[in-house]
Amino acid sequence: MNLSSPDVSPPDQALVSPAVQPCDHPQQNPLKIGIMASGTGSNFVAIADAISQQHLAAQIQLVIYNNPNAPVADRARERGIPAALLNHRDFSQREAFDQQIVDLLHTADVEWVVMVGWMRRVTHVLIDAFPDRIINIHPSLLPSFPGIRAIEQAIEYGVTISGCTVHIVRLEVDSGPILMQAAVPVHPEDTPTSLHHRIQVQEHDIIIQAIAQIAQPHTSHNLLTHRH
Numbered sequence: 001m002n003l004s005s006p007d008v009s010p011p012d013q014a015l016v017s018p019a020v021q022p023c024d025h026p027q028q029n030p031l032k033i034g035i036m037a038s039g040t041g042s043n044f045v046a047i048a049d050a051i052s053q054q055h056l057a058a059q060i061q062l063v064i065y066n067n068p069n070a071p072v073a074d075r076a077r078e079r080g081i082p083a084a085l086l087n088h089r090d091f092s093q094r095e096a097f098d099q100q101i102v103d104l105l106h107t108a109d110v111e112w113v114v115m116v117g118w119m120r121r122v123t124h125v126l127i128d129a130f131p132d133r134i135i136n137i138h139p140s141l142l143p144s145f146p147g148i149r150a151i152e153q154a155i156e157y158g159v160t161i162s163g164c165t166v167h168i169v170r171l172e173v174d175s176g177p178i179l180m181q182a183a184v185p186v187h188p189e190d191t192p193t194s195l196h197h198r199i200q201v202q203e204h205d206i207i208i209q210a211i212a213q214i215a216q217p218h219t220s221h222n223l224l225t226h227r228h
């Protein structure tokens with residue numbers, strides 16, 4: 001499969017972020033996902049709520065987090081979803097850290113990996129274990145502003161439109177085939193906090209739409225050839 005020009009139709013409607021509709025048979029063969037997160041977990045909550053409201057035919061098998069105080073852990077546990085702390089500071093090599101992640105994800109029977117606020121570079125160990133089955137959400141319109149200062153850089157640059165992107169994860173930071181994007185205006189008075197807030201409203205929509213696209217049981221697009 002060649003994903004350098006992926007057979008994924010960029011859904012035009014993502015630009016206006018329509019409401020997610022309930023799926024027909026959410027409990028039938030739900031997509032088993034593993035979440036990787038480091039932060040507050042608002043995207044995790046959006047995904048978990050969409051699943052519990054039967055808007056998304058998926059099941060969160062496990063949340064992996066790497067900061068001991070990450071609020072996402074409590075948000076998972078209060079929903080009865082297992083949350084495992086893997087602190088990268090305990091590992092001298094990125095590959096060993098990623099191997100532990102892979103072991104946890106395999107043990108949890110995860111089919112697709114969803115990064116929502118995972119702020120670590122990944123290695124081939126993780127990529128090879130889930131080839132073209134890892135997605136990431138990033139707070140910019142990639143390929144503009146990859147990296148950890150995406151929102152600050154958008155403001156510093158003076159862009160008037162920013163947004164967010166869901167993409168397949170490749171080795172290069174915030175690179176890989178784009179699945180969904182949503183645009184948001186940048187106002188002259190915006191601070192990183194206010195812009196991030198506006199972007200996150202859209203993130204919560206497109207991350208759900210991207211997972212829904214992956215979870216479609218009868219679609220023919222290439223990304224689903226890995227579903228078993």
Ligand code: GAR
Nearest residue numbers: 039040041042043116117137138139
């Ligand atoms: C999100 O805005 C996401 O785009 C960003 O971290 C935030 C996590 O928020 N990810 C990156 O910057 C990755 N390069 P959350 O914990 O509230 O979901």
